[in-house]
Amino acid sequence: MSFPWAKQYEPKLPLTRWLDERLPVPRLVYNSLGGGYPVPRNLNYFWNFGVLAGAALAIQIVTGIVLAMHYAANGLVAFDSVESIMRDVNAGWFLRYAHANGASMFFIVVYTHIFRGLYYGSYKAPREMVWLLGVVIFLLMMATAFMGYVLPWGQMSFWGAQVITGFFSAIPLVGDTIRIWLLGGFAPDNAALNRFFSLHYLLPFVIAGVIILHIWALHIPGSNNPTGVDVKGEQDTVPFHPYYTAKDGFGLGIFMLIFAGLLFFFPNYLGHPDNYIPANPLSTPAHIVPEWYFWPFYAILRAFTADFILPAKLWGVLAMFGSILLLFFLPWLDSSPVRSMNYRPKARIAFWVLVADILILGYCGGAPATATYVILSQICAAYYFAHFLIILPLISRSERPRPLPNSITEAVLANHGGTSPAQTALSTASAPHSAH
């Protein structure tokens, strides 16, 4: 599962030799994250985000386990136990703010990681399975984040749970039964809070398991790179350690700086003040919004306002889930053999329009449901689906890609191997590409 020129693990001490013959864990680490994993030599900083996502998960698990030592999953005391963590538990405020903002950092990192995969075509053959497992991880993350947000049992927690479990009541015939089964009651209450806590504790470990599969599947073909061109020989790669452990270490430092800035100076910036009001089943907040990382999907949900064969509510729910499930089909919707958008002039334009579209959807999802934002959401939701189902398949059949470099090494020597999307977008807009 690696290139033939990959370095072999050679234990030097008698103890490591003894261990290698019985349980070769050091060999596994060496082949996955050490000198035994050859990686394209031209990776840019976008390739830091996989390791950063792993670090973010580790931070969430560590802070989460200690928070669970002080949290009580009972509707009567859940809110107070969170306040007690903030005021009474030693360094409790630090742990809770780290966990809450750590979730935001996790999503920032994962969205960048997905962006990287989309731009450089990392979802294409032979890495389809890496992509599919990634979408599974993303879905698990969303479920985990949602259930975690319910636990403080504030107003947004409660009404978020009410709205999200309300999605299931849109299913014809059995919807209400499913919703009552999920909640263990007729509205979110103790039963729901307890099971959400149980699952919120479980799912991160499921995510960790799927991440192992994700990395396993990645290491069979090896990492993609900014040119999207396959590795041709040993001259195209460098060992993961020390080259990318160092580069990822640097990225991790930047990540921690930003995380610390958020945690220590703006700990509530990404939260909603209404969640500091205890849950009240008889009073809905004037404006229910999910956490920022769900805004684009929430905008798609709200974009459906008219019945058409099916009720509007069911359309909204189908479209919202569909917008993510669609990603499972992406490797086959985009049939172009060229991976990197750097060499796909038309697809690259469509890609950036999609990015803008998702950002506008995100803005609409966080805004109140006024007519202007609903219409804007409708246009952007339509474009989102059109991009994946119409525009990208058509472009991938008709587009004439720019000439690819013969190898990664050739691209590196021509100083084009590590170009960032912004640089290339500028250079193609202003100058002819003499280097190709």
Next chain:
Amino acid sequence: MATVDDMVPPGESPEPFHEEAHDPRRRDFINIAAVSFAGVGAVAIVLPLINQMNPSADVLAQSTTEIDLSKILPGQAIKTSFRKQPLFVRNLTPKEISEADAVDISTLRDPQTLEQRTKAGKKNWLITLGVCTHLGCVPLGAGEGENKGPFGGYFCPCHGSAYDTAARIRKGPAPSNLHVPDYAFNSDTVVTVG
């Protein structure tokens, strides 16, 4: 030892048994039977694991509520709680009743008359869940001075669903009317919901 597979006493030469000649083989049958049996057992064990998530006995025990109507004057409404969900009890004025009756049923998204949504002879008592049928917010309009929306009934602030004086959906994304729970009048002034 004589088994089912080995019934022929030693000494007599049996017909040679060619397992491949029989399709399905005896062993296939045993495999399928054994795995199916284990599968049925596994499914049987999953059932309680699924069923434990349904509402427990104490949650179901809270599923009826008695309401005293004597203090609710015409035009007033109260917000109470039924199965931990808000319940709206509204004493409609004659004007609100005539507004509800004036609507052409065929124009409604969820066609129902006010009679169908109330008890016979008690047309002024509109009892509904205070749960918007869109995504479950509590609509406004039951409390004093709250926005009753363009149709004078209830208005959901979350996504703008507007209900009329019979709590029927008239505008916005909600798919159906506010749900009328099962209830019965114990006397003129007391109802039991649930």
